[in-house]
Amino acid sequence: MLDFATQVDDFIPQLRAPEVSTSGKLVRVVGLTLEAKGIIAPLGAHCQVENIDLGTYIDVEVVGFHDDLLYLMPYTEPGGIGPGARVWVRSNHSKASLGRDLLGRVIDGLGQPIDGKGPIDYTDQLGLEGLSINPMERGPINKILDTGIKAINTCLTIGQGQRVGLIAGSGVGKSVLLGMLTRNTEADVVVIGLIGERGREVQEFIHQILGDKGMAKAVVIAAPANVSPVLRLKATNLTHLIAEYFRDRGQNVLMLCDSLTRVAHAQREIGLAIGEPPTAKGYPPSVFALLPRLIERAGVGRKGFGSITAMYTVLAEGDDRSDPIVDIARASLDGQVMLSRQLADAAHYPAIDLAGSISRVMNNLVPAKLLKSANRFRRMWTLYQQNEDLIQVGAYEAGTNLDLDEAIRLRPAMEALLQQGSDASVNMEHSQKMMVQLTGQLDQAQ
Numbered sequence: 494m495l496d497f498a499t500q501v502d503d504f505i506p507q508l509r510a511p512e513v514s515t516s517g518k519l520v521r522v523v524g525l526t527l528e529a530k531g532i533i534a535p536l537g538a539h540c541q542v543e544n545i546d547l548g549t550y551i552d553v554e555v556v557g558f559h560d561d562l563l564y565l566m567p568y569t570e571p572g573g574i575g576p577g578a579r580v581w582v583r584s585n586h587s588k589a590s591l592g593r594d595l596l597g598r599v600i601d602g603l604g605q606p607i608d609g610k611g612p613i614d615y616t617d618q619l620g621l622e623g624l625s626i627n628p629m630e631r632g633p634i635n636k637i638l639d640t641g642i643k644a645i646n647t648c649l650t651i652g653q654g655q656r657v658g659l660i661a662g663s664g665v666g667k668s669v670l671l672g673m674l675t676r677n678t679e680a681d682v683v684v685i686g687l688i689g690e691r692g693r694e695v696q697e698f699i700h701q702i703l704g705d706k707g708m709a710k711a712v713v714i715a716a717p718a719n720v721s722p723v724l725r726l727k728a729t730n731l732t733h734l735i736a737e738y739f740r741d742r743g744q745n746v747l748m749l750c751d752s753l754t755r756v757a758h759a760q761r762e763i764g765l766a767i768g769e770p771p772t773a774k775g776y777p778p779s780v781f782a783l784l785p786r787l788i789e790r791a792g793v794g795r796k797g798f799g800s801i802t803a804m805y806t807v808l809a810e811g812d813d814r815s816d817p818i819v820d821i822a823r824a825s826l827d828g829q830v831m832l833s834r835q836l837a838d839a840a841h842y843p844a845i846d847l848a849g850s851i852s853r854v855m856n857n858l859v860p861a862k863l864l865k866s867a868n869r870f871r872r873m874w875t876l877y878q879q880n881e882d883l884i885q886v887g888a889y890e891a892g893t894n895l896d897l898d899e900a901i902r903l904r905p906a907m908e909a910l911l912q913q914g915s916d917a918s919v920n921m922e923h924s925q926k927m928m929v930q931l932t933g934q935l936d937q938a939q
Contacts, residue, residue, distance in 0.1 A: 632797025641677025686732030689755025
């Protein structure tokens with residue numbers, strides 16, 4: 494009679510682990526969601542579905558599963574596929590190819606060039622999700638970033654590695670302000686993600702805003718509104734990954750993402766399609782997990798080595814500043830630049846609303862004298878805004894409020910400081926000098 498150990502040794506060779514199936518078949522299509530059985534693949538895996546009519550294949554990505562059912566979403570229109578179409582796993586991981594030759598190029602959400610300049614010579618390959626940085630290893634935000642925009646340089650001073658939101662309704666000037674930041678901001682590399690916006694804006698941004706000089710140090714990732722939500726999210730992750738790639742080489746990167754709201758829309762489309770419960774304005778819970786995770790990828794690098802200064806445009810739909818995406822952006826970012834439709838209607842550009850705007854790191858960046866001047870300017874500007882209706886109808890009597898009297902007197906000078914043509918650039922030193930001179934007039938009056 495064999496002992497227990499011997500029996501186990503004899504039995505082990507007979508054990509067989511279930512083989513991982515790399516192919517299956519399509520069983521259901523609902524909208525843009527494809528359901529497959531007989532295949533095992535992780536979330537984010539790249540698969541292909543056979544187009545029976547043409548004998549070609551459609552690229553899809555695993556976006557969810559339930560028991561043995563995989564939920565897939567195609568990169569392109571899934572026309573031509575039918576019941577029982579075969580599904581293959583091409584890759585279990587979402588990776589992207591990277592290299593310095595990306596500079597000056599325009600690519601899509603998959604990293605493929607779309608500018609007609611030929612293939613790109615890639616040298617590295619990394620996962621789309623990037624590598625998280627321990628917050629204790631990040632360097633501090635202690636260097637001022639010169640944006641070339643007077644209103645931001647003086648009242649909303651931004652630091653290298655800061656994350657800022659450009660918040661406004663449609664047609665208020667977000668794209669114009671984004672273009673000014675692109676041209677005027679000092680940075681080694683500019684990474685621009687055009688996510689979910691109008692397709693015509695891609696060429697406009699490249700030719701009219703960037704130009705040949707700006708494009709030389711820029712990478713543009715374009716995923717307009719007509720592409721699959723999966724590709725829009727891939728383009729967003731790719732934008733952040735490329736920025737991280739150059740940051741980790743010690744460079745100061747300016748990353749522009751237009752827009753964070755469209756990213757949320759893409760995740761909403763995917764989440765609702767696979768059965769997530771809708772919450773505020775139909776956004777599923779995954780949206781509120783995705784946005785902070787993206788935002789935290791920007792910032793100063795390890796031990797201060799390189800930085801990503803991120804500018805995210807946020808659409809306040811219907812000028813609703815309590816929109817859930819606006820709320821989560823304000824809670825997660827290091828500051829916001831709020832644009833006012835009222836100022837835009839009055840031809841005040843850039844239409845920056847100081848009352849709703851803030852830079853949460855400004856106190857650590859500018860000397861006490863300049864901070865005092867900026868705070869005084871903001872108080873005088875806000876005081877006038879609060880009493881503008883009374884002033885306009887002639888209901889305010891001069892001498893009632895001495896501070897308001899000064900705000901009225903200096904209103905033209907304050908408007909001149911905050912207004913700026915889209916082609917103009919004013920450096921930090923000149924901007925601060927104008928601010929000190931203006932607030933010095935207040936001191937003399939008092």
